Amino acid sequence: xxxxxxxxxxxxxxxxxxxxxxxxxxxxxxxAIHEGHLSLVREAQKACSPVVVSIFVNxxxxxxxxxxxKYPRPFEADRSALEALGVDYLFAPAVTEIYPKGFSxxxxxxxxxxxxxxxxxxxxxxxxxxxxxxxxxIVQPRFAFFGRKDAQQQAVIRRMVxxxxxxxxxxxxxxxxxxxxxxxxxRNVYLKSDERRAATVLYRSLQKLRGEIEGGGxxxxxxxxxMQGVIGGEPAVALxxxxxxxxxxxxxxxxxxxNCFAVLAARVGTTRLIDNAFIKQTADTxxxxx
Numbered sequence: 001x002x003x004x005x006x007x008x009x010x011x012x013x014x015x016x017x018x019x020x021x022x023x024x025x026x027x028x029x030x031x032a033i034h035e036g037h038l039s040l041v042r043e044a045q046k047a048c049s050p051v052v053v054s055i056f057v058n059x060x061x062x063x064x065x066x067x068x069x070k071y072p073r074p075f076e077a078d079r080s081a082l083e084a085l086g087v088d089y090l091f092a093p094a095v096t097e098i099y100p101k102g103f104s105x106x107x108x109x110x111x112x113x114x115x116x117x118x119x120x121x122x123x124x125x126x127x128x129x130x131x132x133x134x135x136x137x138i139v140q141p142r143f144a145f146f147g148r149k150d151a152q153q154q155a156v157i158r159r160m161v162x163x164x165x166x167x168x169x170x171x172x173x174x175x176x177x178x179x180x181x182x183x184x185x186x187r188n189v190y191l192k193s194d195e196r197r198a199a200t201v202l203y204r205s206l207q208k209l210r211g212e213i214e215g216g217g218x219x220x221x222x223x224x225x226x227m228q229g230v231i232g233g234e235p236a237v238a239l240x241x242x243x244x245x246x247x248x249x250x251x252x253x254x255x256x257x258x259n260c261f262a263v264l265a266a267r268v269g270t271t272r273l274i275d276n277a278f279i280k281q282t283a284d285t286x287x288x289x290x
Contacts, residue, residue: 053087109129208227240272
């Protein structure tokens with residue numbers, strides 16, 4: 001595995017791959033690599049060569065009171081895990097490589113970025129869109145792989161890709177969960193033992209939703225109340241939002257028609273966690289994918 005530290009170096013690698021008509025796959029990460037990230041790498045390796053993984057803790061997507069300074073950065077452990085999988089290139093630039101002196105451009109994706117995470121974390125999606133566009137231009141991937149846990153983020157990126165005619169196809173991969181259902185996240189390391197147990201209530205609320213829908217439930221208010229009721233029974237968890245939204249626009253749907261997401265955000269102690277379930281419309285049936 002070659003570790004690439006500069007934009008110019010990464011661009012040389014990308015140009016060489018294109019010249020040989022190789023199909024490049026890209027897995028952008030902020031490091032603190034876990035099995036969720038590794039599952040994306042394995043998926044990329046099925047169809048792509050070379051596979052590039054980036055590790056870049058993007059400062060522009062963190063709010064002033066968020067955890068930028070303490071975000072985990074176990075670079076050597078990350079490097080070892082990626083090398084063991086046979087990743088071709090690890091792109092690990094310094095902040096000044098991505099945001100050199102005088103950098104003054106931002107990308108704003110209106111509509112889908114305005115609600116939920118966009119409302120709760122002002123400026124977050126602008127930071128995400130800006131860095132992803134920058135990374136796509138540097139790496140020039142044919143396919144880019146993301147986990148479904150960050151569902152709204154992917155909707156924002158997909159909209160940007162469509163609107164700007166980018167030559168990168170977004171591949172969504174399943175959420176990877178612990179045995180008790182907790183979605184893998186780099187921020188899970190912040191949880192104390194009692195908080196870790198309490199955090200499973202997010203998954204249990206989505207299980208409750210699945211049971212309600214599979215039992216014929218279709219009333220949105222009742223479905224939301226069922227989810228919220230489960231979370232309300234866990235005093236250590238403070239719910240920020242629980243909504244059912246259209247899978248593309250992230251606006252409230254007019255009933256369960258078409259594909260939707262049930263999305264959750266909550267604080268467990270000082271740690272903020274998100275999760276979701278994909279409500280897939282197939283003919284006249286609904287399938288809930290956790």
